[in-house]
Amino acid sequence: MRFTRETISVEKAVQMLLAATAHPLPQEEISLYEAHGRVMARLLQADSDMPPFDRSPLDGYAVRAEDTVHASVEHPVWLNVIETIAAGQVPSKQVLPNTAIRIMTGAQMPEGADAVVMFEQTENPGEISERVGVKRAMKAGENISRRGEEILQGTQVIERGERINGGVMALLAAFGYVRIPVVRRPRVGLLITGNELLPPEEPLRPGQIRNSNGPMLAGMIADAGGVPLLFPPLSDHPGVAKEALDQLVDQVDLFVTTGGVSVGDFDGIAAMTDDDDVQLLFNRVAMRPGSPTTALMYRNKPLCGLSGNPGACFLGFELFVRPLLEQMMGQTKVLRHSVRATLGSSCEKPCPYPRYLRGRLQVENMQLVAYPDKNDKAGNLTTLKNSECFIIIPAGGRGRSEGEEVEVILHAMPRFGGES
Amino acid sequence: MRFTRETISVEKAVQMLLAATAHPLPQEEISLYEAHGRVMARLLQADSDMPPFDRSPLDGYAVRAEDTVHASVEHPVWLNVIETIAAGQVPSKQVLPNTAIRIMTGAQMPEGADAVVMFEQTENPGEISERVGVKRAMKAGENISRRGEEILQGTQVIERGERINGGVMALLAAFGYVRIPVVRRPRVGLLITGNELLPPEEPLRPGQIRNSNGPMLAGMIADAGGVPLLFPPLSDHPGVAKEALDQLVDQVDLFVTTGGVSVGDFDGIAAMTDDDDVQLLFNRVAMRPGSPTTALMYRNKPLCGLSGNPGACFLGFELFVRPLLEQMMGQTKVLRHSVRATLGSSCEKPCPYPRYLRGRLQVENMQLVAYPDKNDKAGNLTTLKNSECFIIIPAGGRGRSEGEEVEVILHAMPRFGGES
Incomplete structure (x- = not known):
């Protein structure tokens, strides 16, 4: 196995990895206010029309268009103002011929009116008075946001597998969803192998370097929406990696390892691929850097074995681990375009x-x-x-x-x- | 003021807002492992050369290039193997004429050797034996990563104001920084105004809609690195907004409000701009949607008054609030290109x-x-x-x-x- 690996393309490798781990993780319910960055576990529908009633999109006067046919800047048409409707209020009156209702942005349209004249097209808009001079002829339907014009009740507004951003949170709130079904975050066991690796807090010693892949991957996993479980670097001693996997396999959803995948004498992940507990997916990918990148199933949990070289590790994460994490969270289109x-x-x-x-x-x-x-x-x-x-x-x-x-x-x- | 506002360009408006609030927030120290997404409060230097010693970039044999001058696939040159160096070990021997040391990726180069032959260019690389057949003539210096070739000690590796991603975490770890100086997250008082607004958990009532801007902005603020403090929607009653500002002004670094910036009769934020506590920056921007977007200083804290219209609110956040948050976190280039x-x-x-x-x-x-x-x-x-x-x-x-x-x-x- 060590020097006789089958080389596959990056595309094939990603497909094999995703095919081996097709099921998304279970869902959980969280508060709307904690939902940013999480992934929707099911689709949600509009519980009402949006807007839920005909409303004014601006500050002005609700009128009957036919009353304004002869209005102009030089010859305003004067209407009797019979009410003022603030946003949130329900109109109590009806707009009858030659009357108008002063109406604020977002307020419900009164019966009888079929247009809204904006303040700037009336005389003395700042004053609340008994009469208003309309300076422009309105068309029926002008400046009205119709009930349901944005979204009809029952429309699917958020898909399963969608990542929750600010725009999704706006929709969730608008339709009254405050307990949100999301996919559980993947727990990632992060095993860093290499005798040469010191924890970052230790001073350098001859022949050794500090573990930088662990913190890097912890950051990248968090960014992708997973929960990194980072352990101190493991020695290359044969069996140490396997022992760590056995201890953690029931606590994690997948493993990411670095190092030990190449042809060296102490490459523990590579050595493990002949074990009975292990189903090898691939261990050589046509890519530079990181050709010895390895993937396997360990007791039914996927393991992405990245190269210890930081650049290869970074690349391997983006090409293989991130799509896998996204698939585990139920995202449907996880391949990079x-x-x-x-x-x-x-x-x-x-x-x-x-x-x-x-x-x-x-x-x-x-x-x-x-x-x-x-x-x-x-x-x-x-x-x-x-x-x-x-x-x-x-x-x-x-x-x-x-x-x-x-x-x-x-x-x-x-x-x-x-x-x- | 209500109908006689001065219109300024988006570019000028952003500049005025940023100029009014030039100082970054104080710094705090956090663990490397919590640092993802935060912003560096000061620059950091390499505490050592990278790599810290000459090392092998691959698995092979450390040799003297001159011993391999006549090597070829047909006529390998045979050298005596005197030691094996795993990564993390320090060589104990020197490579003398016609000898070689078996060396693993990342291990320190032994004295005397000036090249590394990769396993694949030797006879029987899988076996650890007393002699190695080298099948290729090596050049002096070939396959050696030199001490300091990536980074020299003292080099500035991370700038003040840099956002901490996986790559930054790798550098922090490599140079032994485990307590990281970052800028404190901005605390954003988020005030949503509008009599028509219901909390998302409530059923719709006639004339009313649910508050979607609050949760949307809370998500966007978190995404930008701030801490949203979201309060229930405020009524448009004059004085209510000001009372809320007074209660919160000592707990927050900035305010973001929605609604109440236009020319309506109940636009509380707009009404406030004549107060003594308020220094108006702008209240009309040449943009659609969101032209009444307002910014002011309230008792020395910036307030971004966004339109209540969700699309205008979204745009206003990205154009004005995000750069302001980034500047508060000490990022130096905050304008969108x-x-x-x-x-x-x-x-x-x-x-x-x-x-x-x-x-x-x-x-x-x-x-x-x-x-x-x-x-x-x-x-x-x-x-x-x-x-x-x-x-x-x-x-x-x-x-x-x-x-x-x-x-x-x-x-x-x-x-x-x-x-x-």
Whole structure:
């Protein structure tokens, strides 16, 4: 197994991983006010028409359009004001010929009126008086928001699997949903392997470095909506990884590991793939960095074995772990959509596998241009934080030159050259 | 004041608001593991070189390049293996002529060696044996990661004002920072005004609707990194808003209000702008929707008075409140960068002010195309959740047609036509 792995494409690998773990996690109910960032566990319908009644979209006078036919700035038509309706009030009167009702934004339309004249098109709008001079001829239906014109009762307004943002919260509130059915957050057992790794709080020692993948992945898991359970780094001693998995398997929904997936003498995750408890999905993917990225099922729980190299680990998380987490939360479209862009600077290094360069997007002459980060060594920690996208350089002997077309996968909000 | 407001541009309005509230909030120290999404309160430097020692980037053999000059697949050069170094170990021996040390990824380079031959370029790499057959001539320096080649000690690696993502967490951990100086989260007093508004948990009553802006803004504030303090809807009765402000002013860093900014008879925020406690910044902005958007200082705390219309409220949050929150957290570049795109479908409605249409981005033939949401009534609740950008239609009588250039401000991660 160690040197004779079957290589599969990134696309195939993601599909295998998602197919092995198809069921979303159970749902739970939470308060509307805690729901931001969670994922809807079922669809919800409008419990009423929106708006629930005909209303005025502005501050003005509810009138009968036919009374205003001859109105103009020079010759206002004068109507008797019979009532004022504030938002939230219910009209008590009906608009009869040559009368008007002063009405505020959001207030319910009175019977009889079929248009609203805005304040700015009347005489002395600031004064509440017994008569109003209308300076413009209105059309029937003008400036009325009709009951149900935005949404009809019973319309499906929020889909199952939708991520709850501010706009979703507005809909939930508008239709009276205050206990929200969401999918439970995935609990992610995060096992970092490597004898060379020190906890971040310890001083450096010869031959050792601090564990940076653990905190990085904890942040990325939280960002994706999961709950990271991060343990101190594990030694590479054979059996240590398996023992940790056994202890945690009932507490977590999936495992993410780093390190130990390559061909080294002490690569504990790689060594484990022959165990009976393990169903190997793949252990070599046609990608750089991170070709030894491994996925397996361990006692029915998925395990994503990422490379220990920080750049490969970062890439592996975005390509494999994030879609898996999203699928576990019930999101239905979890694959990253790639777009075509112009390559902003050449990458002519030959590579047997497609190379995923971290980079950023710009818009130049309305064209999308993708610039690889300059210092893109696979392990380079400094460029991870600014990466917005992966630029895919196809496998082969020549790479791609500035100005050629490339595929780009966006993984963070693009700044388009702005600094914020 | 009510009907005689001075209109200023969106750009000028944002500048006035930011200029009035220039100081970031105080800092606090939190654990590295809680730091995701927070903002760095000061810059941090590398406490050591990265990597901290010369190391092997792969699994193989540390050799002297000159010993391998005649090596080839047909005629391997055989070297005596004198030691194995796992990651985390310190070499105890020196590589002398015609010897090699078996070395794992990440392990410290031994003295004497100036190259690493990867396993795959040796005979029988899986076996740990006394001799290794090298099948390729190595160049001096090949496959060695040099001490400090990624980052030199003392380099500034994280800037003040940077938002902490997974990549930043990796750097913090790598350089031993486990107590992180971050800016305190802004506490946002969220006051929703309107007699017509019911709390979301209540059944609809005639003339009334449920408060959807409050939960929406609470989600948006949390997303931006602030702490929303949401209170039940306030009535429009004059004085009620001011009383609430007085009660809360010492507990919050800023206020966001909705409603009451227009020319209606009961617009409490608008009425307040003549008070002695209030320093008005602006109360009319050249934008649709949301032209009555108001900003003022209330006893030295900024207040963003958004329109009660959900679409205007959403836009006002992204244009004014989010940059203000980011500035309070010490972010240095808080203005949204706009890009030019092709308009995907016409918007030919004339408008005295620039119109901000919610929409989405596509990439077509590597060109950025912006599609307005079809049902973009200012108040339409259904399209808020899917909006990715604001498409700016310039003021004037003709709007813009499909295929013309427009400015676009991105406010959410674009899906580029993908559904996830």
